[in-house]
Amino acid sequence: MAGPVLAGWLDVCQHRCMSNMELLPLLEPTDQAVEPCCPPLTERPFTAGEAETAARMFKALGDPVRLRLFSAVASHEGGEACVCDISDVGVSQPTVSHHLKKLKEAGLLTSERRGTWVYYRVEPSVLAAMGKLLSTAPAAV
Amino acid sequence: MAGPVLAGWLDVCQHRCMSNMELLPLLEPTDQAVEPCCPPLTERPFTAGEAETAARMFKALGDPVRLRLFSAVASHEGGEACVCDISDVGVSQPTVSHHLKKLKEAGLLTSERRGTWVYYRVEPSVLAAMGKLLSTAPAAV
DNA sequence: TCGGTATTTCGACATCCGTCGATGGCTTGC
DNA sequence: GCAAGCCATCGACGGATGTCGAAATACCGA
Numbered sequence: 001m002a003g004p005v006l007a008g009w010l011d012v013c014q015h016r017c018m019s020n021m022e023l024l025p026l027l028e029p030t031d032q033a034v035e036p037c038c039p040p041l042t043e044r045p046f047t048a049g050e051a052e053t054a055a056r057m058f059k060a061l062g063d064p065v066r067l068r069l070f071s072a073v074a075s076h077e078g079g080e081a082c083v084c085d086i087s088d089v090g091v092s093q094p095t096v097s098h099h100l101k102k103l104k105e106a107g108l109l110t111s112e113r114r115g116t117w118v119y120y121r122v123e124p125s126v127l128a129a130m131g132k133l134l135s136t137a138p139a140a141v
Numbered sequence: 142m143a144g145p146v147l148a149g150w151l152d153v154c155q156h157r158c159m160s161n162m163e164l165l166p167l168l169e170p171t172d173q174a175v176e177p178c179c180p181p182l183t184e185r186p187f188t189a190g191e192a193e194t195a196a197r198m199f200k201a202l203g204d205p206v207r208l209r210l211f212s213a214v215a216s217h218e219g220g221e222a223c224v225c226d227i228s229d230v231g232v233s234q235p236t237v238s239h240h241l242k243k244l245k246e247a248g249l250l251t252s253e254r255r256g257t258w259v260y261y262r263v264e265p266s267v268l269a270a271m272g273k274l275l276s277t278a279p280a281a282v
Numbered sequence: 283t284c285g286g287t288a289t290t291t292c293g294a295c296a297t298c299c300g301t302c303g304a305t306g307g308c309t310t311g312c
Numbered sequence: 313g314c315a316a317g318c319c320a321t322c323g324a325c326g327g328a329t330g331t332c333g334a335a336a337t338a339c340c341g342a
Contacts, residue, residue: 041268046212048231051205059203063330064192067199071187083289090189095331097290116288116339127182127275134272136265204300224319236301238320257309257318 037129042136057130060106065089066099070108073120080121178270183277198271201247206230207240211249214261221262 037057038050046054061067072086073079087096100120103109108127109120178198179191187195202208213227214220228237241261244250249268250261 041208041212042215042263044212044216045227046209048205048209051208051212055203055205055208058199058208062196062200062203064189064196065330067182067192067196068187068189071182071185071192074183075185086186091330092332093288094290094292094333098330101290113289113338118289122183124277127277131272131275134268134275136268206300232300233302234319235303235321239300242320254308254319259319 038133040135041133054133056106057108057126060103060108063099065091065095066103069096069099070103070122073109074122074127080119082117082119084117086120179274181276182274195274197247198249198267201244201249204240206232206236207244210237210240211244211263214250215263215268221260223258223260225258227261 038046038054061070068089069086072089073081076085083096083100087093089096091099100109100111104111104120108123110123111118111120113119179187179195202211209230210227213230214222217226224237224241228234230237232240241250241252245252245261249264251264252259252261254260
């Protein structure tokens with residue numbers, strides 16, 4: 001029940017973003033290594049589809065609680081954190097779980113159960129893609 | 142009726158972000174030139190206040206229509222665009238106006254009336270700040 | 283097998299948000 | 313001054329969203 005809504009974006013973005021770009025950082029010192037889901041915001045007007053895709057990422061970070069949770073995971077030692085390590089954000093525990101699910105559905109986090117605890121870690125390629133989105137196009141091409 | 146809610150963020154962020162950083166890009170090749178509103182997401186867990194501030198920015202870009210409008214302005218010639226130039230996003234004119242207002246309240250756009258038309262332009266410093274937010278801390282300090 | 287802990291899911295609720303049509307304010311040109 | 317065009321505001325509506333308590337699920341240790 002993760003939702004067919006997400007399937008589209010996950011398919012499109014992760015598929016296009018995750019594939020082998022950190023595996024060969026030496027070959028291309030250019031920015032081509034990390035292929036973002038959409039062109040930089042300043043390059044040309046977004047199409048409806050691009051906007052739909054990118055907005056889903058921004059929306060996921062558009063809630064203070066989610067942002068705190070995401071930051072907590074991203075800054076945690078080893079790049080991952082147990083839910084119990086980051087649940088102190090002022091809302092109930094079910095709400096924490098709800099927000100973590102949202103972040104996961106947006107492709108920003110992944111989760112893995114190890115024994116009693118569930119660990120969340122950031123999806124670095126998506127972070128890089130969003131960074132590229134916001135970067136003012138460096139006079140490319 | 143722009144809202145006292147925004148006043149806080151505008152005060153805090155614009156005040157801290159806009160001041161003289163693009164005026165001296167030559168002095169410091171480091172990243173210190175652009176002072177973001179918050180530390181990078183990966184540096185340490187966000188405080189409640191930081192999350193509130195940053196989430197407002199992400200939220201503003203978390204809607205497909207707003208993202209298209211913002212991209213249209215950002216990519217328009219001269220860095221600014223008349224409302225009439227970017228109104229073709231599939232929603233009614235009042236809705237376009239509504240979203241432009243939201244982007245303006247979030248500090249991402251500024252507007253200026255020149256004769257019959259109203260021109261919107263992007264706030265470059267805020268874009269840079271958001272980019273910094275997403276950048277994985279480059280082994281600083 | 284059973285109790286305890288960690289996490290998710292469910293159901294419900296109040297609030298926020300995007301959207302529209304109608305209306306109003308402002309500027310230009312006649 | 314008056315009609316026309318551009319843009320903002322208003323009021324209303326339906327749907328999405330954040331939040332919680334209660335209950336269900338998953339895992340571990342005894």
